[in-house]
Amino acid sequence: MKLSTVIFVPKNAPAPLPILLQRTPYDIPKDEESFHSPHLAELREDGYVFAVQSLRGRFASEGEFVMLRPPRDRADPAAVDESTDAYDTIEWLVHNVPGNSGRVGIWGTSYVGWPTEMALLSPTRRSGAPRSAPRRRTRSSTTTSTTTARSGSPMPSSTWLSWSERFVDHRPDVLTWSTDVLDADVVVAGDIVADLFASTTGTDADWIVKLIDVLPDGPRADDAGSAPDLRGYELMIADEVLRARFRRSLAVPEPVPAGAVVEYTIDLHARAHAFQKGHRIMVQVQSTWFPLIDRNPQRYVENIFLARDEDYVPATQRVFPVAASTIQRGAAGRRRWGRSPITVGPRR
Numbered sequence: 001m002k003l004s005t006v007i008f009v010p011k012n013a014p015a016p017l018p019i020l021l022q023r024t025p026y027d028i029p030k031d032e033e034s035f036h037s038p039h040l041a042e043l044r045e046d047g048y049v050f051a052v053q054s055l056r057g058r059f060a061s062e063g064e065f066v067m068l069r070p071p072r073d074r075a076d077p078a079a080v081d082e083s084t085d086a087y088d089t090i091e092w093l094v095h096n097v098p099g100n101s102g103r104v105g106i107w108g109t110s111y112v113g114w115p116t117e118m119a120l121l122s123p124t125r126r127s128g129a130p131r132s133a134p135r136r137r138t139r140s141s142t143t144t145s146t147t148t149a150r151s152g153s154p155m156p157s158s159t160w161l162s163w164s165e166r167f168v169d170h171r172p173d174v175l176t177w178s179t180d181v182l183d184a185d186v187v188v189a190g191d192i193v194a195d196l197f198a199s200t201t202g203t204d205a206d207w208i209v210k211l212i213d214v215l216p217d218g219p220r221a222d223d224a225g226s227a228p229d230l231r232g233y234e235l236m237i238a239d240e241v242l243r244a245r246f247r248r249s250l251a252v253p254e255p256v257p258a259g260a261v262v263e264y265t266i267d268l269h270a271r272a273h274a275f276q277k278g279h280r281i282m283v284q285v286q287s288t289w290f291p292l293i294d295r296n297p298q299r300y301v302e303n304i305f306l307a308r309d310e311d312y313v314p315a316t317q318r319v320f321p322v323a324a325s326t327i328q329r330g331a332a333g334r335r336r337w338g339r340s341p342i343t344v345g346p347r348r
Contacts, residue, residue: 055085086115175286188274195264198320209242240267
């Protein structure tokens with residue numbers, strides 16, 4: 001198996017140098033211009049060998065690409081995953097790149113963070129993000145919450161988690177829950193999964209769940225100067241969309257039974273974040289994110305792209321605290337999960 005990789009070695013840097021590896025589903029750099037970005041300035045100054053690799057099955061790399069390839073079955077000696085490819089790559093780099101120190105760091109954000117995290121499953125001479133902590137369950141102690149979803153109603157979006165969610169917090173089509181002010185830090189590290197119990201009067205729906213870190217309110221500090229005013233800032237930590245027709249299978253869509261309470265498992269992906277003392281943990285649920293994602297007619301049709309105007313209907317969505325709708329967090333691959341409740345207050 002050959003994986004397409006480029007290696008950039010700084011000129012006139014004193015050896016030995018550590019290696020920084022990035023494994024990506026996107027194309028690898030064609031020249032050194034990619035490393036002139038300001039956010040890499042300190043790394044360039046410190047002196048690293050940069051190696052960038054296309055994942056298995058991407059661009060010039062051989063093999064089959066699998067989106068978010070799951071960890072392999074360790075009982076099968078021929079099984080592969082991102083950790084085995086990372087292990088083989090690191091061993092090759094250490095033994096073939098002249099002047100390296102034998103130390104390799106692997107890094108990445110967004111999708112590139114996935115192979116970075118998976119690399120930690122196989123021990124080798126590398127460093128990366130910390131391993132996951134036990135899963136935690138966040139309970140809703142509230143009564144049923146109801147909203148009316150109109151798929152054509154524009155919903156402002158904070159793309160790439162960069163804007164405050166305050167601008168949608170009080171919309172009638174956004175359901176919001178919040179903890180009390182935290183009296184101690186709460187650390188989230190690992191997979192985050194929302195278990196949502198909900199109904200719709202339609203026969204299809206979108207369910208968007210957002211996990212948010214709410215910064216403290218209060219008077220602005222006298223010495224704040226020109227610093228941004230972050231009082232009450234609602235920072236989205238994790239989010240995902242589940243189209244209800246695909247709740248059982250992405251390959252075989254099916255209608256939602258109108259009015260029935262259905263359990264939805266929504267993967268918010270892995271995160272490592274500390275909700276600090278004095279902050280609040282917030283969860284928002286909504287049923288449209290147009291125009292960030294396409295409109296759902298909310299009436300089941302075989303092909304949404306062929307939906308007619310009359311297929312687009314308003315729908316009443318209800319979220320139920322059945323055994324509590326929950327947010328879970330935990331370590332990927334573990335079969336048993338420690339659970340401790342965090343009370344989430346009523347909708348504001």
